[in-house]
Amino acid sequence: MELLKAKGIVKNFPGVLAVDNVDFEVNENEIVSIVGENGAGKSTLIKILTGVLQPDSGQIFVNNKETGFRSPVDAFEKGISVIHQELNLCDNLTAAENIFLTFEVVKGKKRTLSSRLNEDYMRKKSAELLDLVGAHFSPNVLVRELTTAQKQMVEICKALIKEPKIIFMDEPTSSLTIEETRKLLEVIHMLKARGISVVFVSHRLDEVTQISDRIIIMRDGKRVGELKREEFDMDTIIKLMVGREVEFFPRGIEVLPGETILEVRNLRWKNKVKDVSFQVRKGEVLGFAGLVGAGRTETMLLIFGINKKEGGEIFIKGNKVNIEKPLDATRLGIGLVPEDRKLQGLVLRMTVNDNVVLPSLPVISNHGWVLNDRKERAISEDFVRKLSIKTPSVYQIAENLSGGNQQKTVLAKWLATNAEILIFDEPTRGIDVATKAEIHRMIRELAAQGKAVLMISSELPEVLNLSDRIVVMWEGEITAILDNRSKKVTQEEIMYYASGRLKQNGGQA
Ligand SMILES: Nc1ncnc2c1ncn2[C@@H]1O[C@H](COP(=O)(O)OP(=O)(O)OP(=O)(O)O)[C@@H](O)[C@H]1O
Numbered sequence: 001m002e003l004l005k006a007k008g009i010v011k012n013f014p015g016v017l018a019v020d021n022v023d024f025e026v027n028e029n030e031i032v033s034i035v036g037e038n039g040a041g042k043s044t045l046i047k048i049l050t051g052v053l054q055p056d057s058g059q060i061f062v063n064n065k066e067t068g069f070r071s072p073v074d075a076f077e078k079g080i081s082v083i084h085q086e087l088n089l090c091d092n093l094t095a096a097e098n099i100f101l102t103f104e105v106v107k108g109k110k111r112t113l114s115s116r117l118n119e120d121y122m123r124k125k126s127a128e129l130l131d132l133v134g135a136h137f138s139p140n141v142l143v144r145e146l147t148t149a150q151k152q153m154v155e156i157c158k159a160l161i162k163e164p165k166i167i168f169m170d171e172p173t174s175s176l177t178i179e180e181t182r183k184l185l186e187v188i189h190m191l192k193a194r195g196i197s198v199v200f201v202s203h204r205l206d207e208v209t210q211i212s213d214r215i216i217i218m219r220d221g222k223r224v225g226e227l228k229r230e231e232f233d234m235d236t237i238i239k240l241m242v243g244r245e246v247e248f249f250p251r252g253i254e255v256l257p258g259e260t261i262l263e264v265r266n267l268r269w270k271n272k273v274k275d276v277s278f279q280v281r282k283g284e285v286l287g288f289a290g291l292v293g294a295g296r297t298e299t300m301l302l303i304f305g306i307n308k309k310e311g312g313e314i315f316i317k318g319n320k321v322n323i324e325k326p327l328d329a330t331r332l333g334i335g336l337v338p339e340d341r342k343l344q345g346l347v348l349r350m351t352v353n354d355n356v357v358l359p360s361l362p363v364i365s366n367h368g369w370v371l372n373d374r375k376e377r378a379i380s381e382d383f384v385r386k387l388s389i390k391t392p393s394v395y396q397i398a399e400n401l402s403g404g405n406q407q408k409t410v411l412a413k414w415l416a417t418n419a420e421i422l423i424f425d426e427p428t429r430g431i432d433v434a435t436k437a438e439i440h441r442m443i444r445e446l447a448a449q450g451k452a453v454l455m456i457s458s459e460l461p462e463v464l465n466l467s468d469r470i471v472v473m474w475e476g477e478i479t480a481i482l483d484n485r486s487k488k489v490t491q492e493e494i495m496y497y498a499s500g501r502l503k504q505n506g507g508q509a
Pocket residue numbers: 013014016017018036037038039040041042043044045085390391400401402403404405
């Protein structure tokens with residue numbers, strides 16, 4: 001039976017036809033995925049089907065009855081919940097308070113101005129829900145103390161309080177680790193077993209094919225295909241998504257590494273970074289592998305001056321340097337594409353153009369701060385083209401771009417700076433397969449141009465295929481630095497060092 005059906009949905013934004021005459025249906029008892037490149041219209045469609053946005057035209061049916069959603073609360077009351085691409089929790093409230101934020105439960109039968117909140121009930125119910133999704137923390141804990149995966153569980157509980165028929169999840173796994181993802185997929189199966197259908201969005205196609213009963217493919221705002229479980233095939237999905245062939249890992253753009261550009265010796269910070277030492281050379285991609293909490297991001301934050309190191313030294317081209325703040329790092333030719341692009345990467349209220357050229361201002365401006373508009377625009381347009389950033393113009397406000405296109409904008413901003421040392425922290429998180437391949441090529445090309453690249457990635461194929469050498473970290477220490485040029489490193493080898501069971505040269509950790 002069709003729980004939800006949409007016909008001929010259209011949504012325009014200025015200069016963008018985001019959803020173009022799309023039909024969509026969610027059946028009872030199914031997990032259906034929507035896949036498509038960045039900007040294909042997935043999130044917009046979900047927002048329409050969950051009452052966040054109103055369509056320009058089209059019809060929506062719930063249980064075969066035509067209806068519409070006046071607001072997210074209206075959709076929620078009709079049995080449709082959603083977990084958006086960006087989590088929407090209040091950091092300073094507890095898990096229980098967040099779970100019941102929209103639907104507080106009061107004491108007594110009727111809600112009046114003087115009603116008191118039934119906190120005991122809400123806490124107890126929250127604890128039950130958290131238990132149901134296998135989250136073993138107290139409902140009284142403040143959300144800001146939780147990890148991303150735990151916050152996601154709070155979101156799921158919040159989605160569950162009205163006993164929904166459908167839960168939409170927009171890229172719920174994009175910032176989860178492999179283990180956390182496995183757990184979330186289990187929760188999704190559990191929800192299905194309890195009679196809740198799930199609509200799932202992810203750029204990780206292995207997850208999508210693993211979990212879905214049906215896959216709907218979108219391209220340029222249109223629904224371009226549908227596959228049932230027995231028809232699943234990676235190449236078919238990608239071809240429908242992209243409309244052309246994709247070359248996954250670039251070959252033949254390796255160069256011989258040159259002189260050492262960056263060296264760090266015995267970096268220390270709290271108990272997160274313990275005596276970290278390594279060198280990186282011109283023309284080299286140095287990959288960083290490890291589990292979450294291994295200290296990879298923390299190490300980069302010290303090199304970039306976001307956190308202040310408590311010990312150790314940094315050398316650039318053999319000269320000891322003093323990096324106290326990010327500006328010192330950028331002046332020394334270091335660029336960082338951070339893991340959390342929303343917090344550290346983009347000014348959402350500014351245009352794509354301003355975001356891209358912002359860190360390069362001293363280079364572009366003629367005298368002091370007099371900017372050269374034409375030069376600026378040429379640079380940002382060049383990057384929009386190179387990274388295929390989907391936007392009507394470089395003067396679009398960054399906030400209006402799709403999630404993946406915002407990420408590409410952050411990449412562009414650092415690529416525009418001419419930094420000699422580039423640090424990428426999870427460079428392809430949330431990025432579609434085709435663009436991912438473009439970014440991989442670009443990383444190799446940057447190295448070939450003589451830059452030194454430090455790349456943190458939790459995707460082992462990415463580390464293995466792009467790195468000249470691989471640093472493996474475990475609990476703040478380097479457990480191995482592996483040469484990936486003369487002999488290809490294996491996943492097993494990395495996992496072994498990443499688990500801390502062994503240190504290089506045979507030393508037990
Ligand atoms: N509020 C808005 N104003 C203007 N344009 C918008 C707005 N929201 C989305 N768009 C545009 O609509 C198109 C579809 O965006 P949408 O967020 O639905 O893509 P998506 O498929 O979810 O992509 P991603 O995989 O990157 O999350 C994009 O070109 C985007 O820039």
